[in-house]
Amino acid sequence: QVRVVESGGGFVQPGESLRLSCAASVSIHSIYRMGWYRRAPGKQRELVATISGRVSTTYADSVKGRFTISIDNGENSVYLEMNSLKPEDTAVYYCNVVRDGIVYWGQGTQVTVSS
Numbered sequence: 001q002v003r004v005v006e007s008g009g010g011f012v013q014p015g016e017s018l019r020l021s022c023a024a025s026v027s028i029h030s031i032y033r034m035g036w037y038r039r040a041p042g043k044q045r046e047l048v049a050t051i052s053g054r055v056s057t058t059y060a061d062s063v064k065g066r067f068t069i070s071i072d073n074g075e076n077s078v079y080l081e082m083n084s085l086k087p088e089d090t091a092v093y094y095c096n097v098v099r100d101g102i103v104y105w106g107q108g109t110q111v112t113v114s115s
Contacts, residue, residue, distance in 0.1 A: 002026050002104040006095045009109030012085055018111060020080040022095030024104075027076055028054070033098040034078040036069065038091035038111075045094065049080060062088075085113045 003025035012018055024031060035050030049059045049069040057069055068081040078095065092108040 002031075002097050002099055002102075004095050004097050004104050004106035006093065006106040006109040009093060009111045011112045011114070013115050014086055014113055016085055016113075017081070017083045018085065020082065020093055020095075020109060020111070022078045022080075022097075022106060024076045024078075024097050026099065028071060028073050031097055031099045033096075034071065035096045035098075036078075036080045036093055037096055038089075038093045039108075040088070040091040043091075048093070050096075051078060082111070085111075087113050087115075089113050 005023050008020040010018060033050055033052035036048040037045050038048050039045040047060055048063055049067055051057045051069045051071055054071050066084045070079050090113050092110050094108045095106040097104040
């Protein structure tokens, strides 16, 4: 069992930045892939960014160039640096951990971008 806890959401204005954090209860070295997904009001959950092997990353087209996913091995954590935020980035952001073929989800953290 892997416990996944997100933090760092909040309310910001368009153009501002936020950094989301996700802590896993096991060593990063035992994890296959970590990622961030989001669910906007009235929409399905969608992929935002993933990182595997600690260096291989993927991003949704809508966030490329604005968001950066990274890992801190010592903290067993993954981060999502979000810059130039837009109102359409408003959503609940979920951290996802894949380990031994099992997918674990956090409870989510709300990000609201509005003027």
